[in-house]
Amino acid sequence: MKPTILMAPRMPARLVARLQERYEVLGPMSHPRPAALPAGAEAARALLTVGTWKTDAALIEALPNLGLIACYGTGNEGVERAAARARGIMVSNAADANATSVAEFAMGLMLASARQIGAAERFARAGRWQGNAIERMATVPGLAGRKLGIFGLGAIGQRIAVRAAAFDMTIGYHNRSPRPELPYQYHASLLELAEWADILMVSVRASGETRHAIDARILRALGPDGHLVNISRGIAVDEAALIEALESGTIAGAALDVYEHEPAIPDRLKALENVVLTPHIAANAESAQVAQQELLLANLEAFFAGRPLLSPVAL
Structure with a gap:
């Protein structure tokens, strides 16, 4: 039987x-x-x-x-x-x-947000591109030389770090404890990491301890040139605070594969031009x-x- x-x-x-x-x-x-x-x-x-x-x-x-x-x-x-x-x-x-698949997707989201790939596609589809001598999109910083802060340096976070290093980025992280065997800069708090980083990558394990870890204070610390990428769980980010930060220019942009109340995505979030949204597919390789x-x-x-x-x- x-x-x-x-x-x-x-x-x-x-x-x-x-x-x-x-x-x-x-x-x-x-x-x-x-x-x-x-x-x-x-x-x-x-x-x-x-x-x-x-x-x-x-x-x-x-x-x-x-x-x-x-x-x-x-x-x-x-x-x-x-x-x-x-x-x-x-x-x-x-x-x-699924760590390799998620890390690959995280790099795609980071590129899409920081290099404005989604906005560029909409620009082209709308027929606005008439040659770069007439109307062109604003220039943005590249990834080389920029600081990637990884919140959660587990199996996925480590794979993201390796891939980001190949883009000539400087890697820092915040974890429950330092990883001295790894060649990345440890930050004792998430706030300190956000203040340091140009791009904040959320790859922490979801738990009661990490619920809304990314809140208004962390987003202010990330700053008006900063980008947030979340491939962890939606509950790690205070979604209302993130929407406010994106609408007000507190941060430059975000890329999200996960949401606080899946499968619902707030209309205010969908209306924003400075956010990349995907339907929880990072592990879909x-x-x-x-x-x-x-x-x-x-x-x-x-x-x-x-x-x-x-x-x-x-x-």
């Missing part, structure tokens, strides 16, 4: 097909609350979810046989860790499986998706075989 697992949000079709070969797969759920649990969910030994879905104590308690919460991506902020820990439930995630799926399958296999998880999350 196949073990029963519960798929909370809908997963990629390729992954679902492979899961169904080995497990009795229930779901997806219409919303992450006990009332949406499908028939037979009480037998589920593993719950497949994503970090942005709320896996709270009520949902955990409604699954009496649950032993593993397996997060498809790297984020696990939606999991109520205390509730999982109290039940002895293990949690896994995708570790650094084929290589990253395959790696995430293989790791999730491997964690499930290890769990049901009684072996240690490949990418456990500390609770």
